[in-house]
Amino acid sequence: MVHLIKFIVRITTILHFCIICILSCCLYNYVIAGIKCSFFFFRLLASSLRQRRKYINDLIQKERPGFLELAKQLTVEADEACVSNETTLGKINSFFEDACHSSCEGIMVKSLDVDAGYFASKRAETWLKVKRDYVEGLGDSLDLVPIGAWHGNGRKAGWYSPFLMACYNPDSEEFQSVCRVMSGFSDSFYVNMKEFFSGERLLSRKPSYYQTDESPDLWFSPELVWEIRGAGTTNFFSSNISNMKKKIGKFTYI
Structure with a gap:
């Protein structure tokens, strides 16, 4: 009887140790996964707008109007970004007017590649608001x-x-x-x-x-x-x- 009790105690101790090891491994994997997720998140914030936008487009391949839609956008490449380029100015003005007619306050003008990371709660010239009340004659x-x-x-x-x-x-x-x-x-x-x-x-x-x-x-x-x-x-x-x-x-x- 004594030997049986000792055997049960040993088995219980071994099982308890195994459970602790399993839980420790799960916790370790959870922490590692959290670290990897946080690292990816901060790396994504430091990426340029062009890269971040590509990640989102790859992730959301099918939109559902009224449920899940990507923000409308207009891309102006460096060789088009000139105040004397009437075609570019026309496209920007049309995009701005469409936003206002859609009951939006205005548009955001962002840099695609240069200093184009996401910096929360910071103001910079690479991320500007253009609203109706900022434009003379519209507000x-x-x-x-x-x-x-x-x-x-x-x-x-x-x-x-x-x-x-x-x-x-x-x-x-x-x-x-x-x-x-x-x-x-x-x-x-x-x-x-x-x-x-x-x-x-x-x-x-x-x-x-x-x-x-x-x-x-x-x-x-x-x-x-x-x-x-x-x-x-x-x-x-x-x-x-x-x-x-x-x-x-x-x-x-x-």
């Missing part, structure tokens, strides 16, 4: 008054962003909100506005003559007029300007 502009703002997040922490903009209705003697605005500002502008909207210019509560459903972190006294340019406006109820909703605007100047 709409309104003269609006900043009446409030939210505390900024991320890179804009410590500043005001976005700002709540309003127009003045002389009939009702109210400032009626129109949109939020959060682009087109320089860092120095954020600093200046943080200093400007302080002290007595910060209101303890929403004034009765501010008509808005928004709830910003801070309310301002109406003292400045900014020109705000946006991609377009949509009128829901033409009888009341406060019901005119505008896409998030871009600051032009005071």
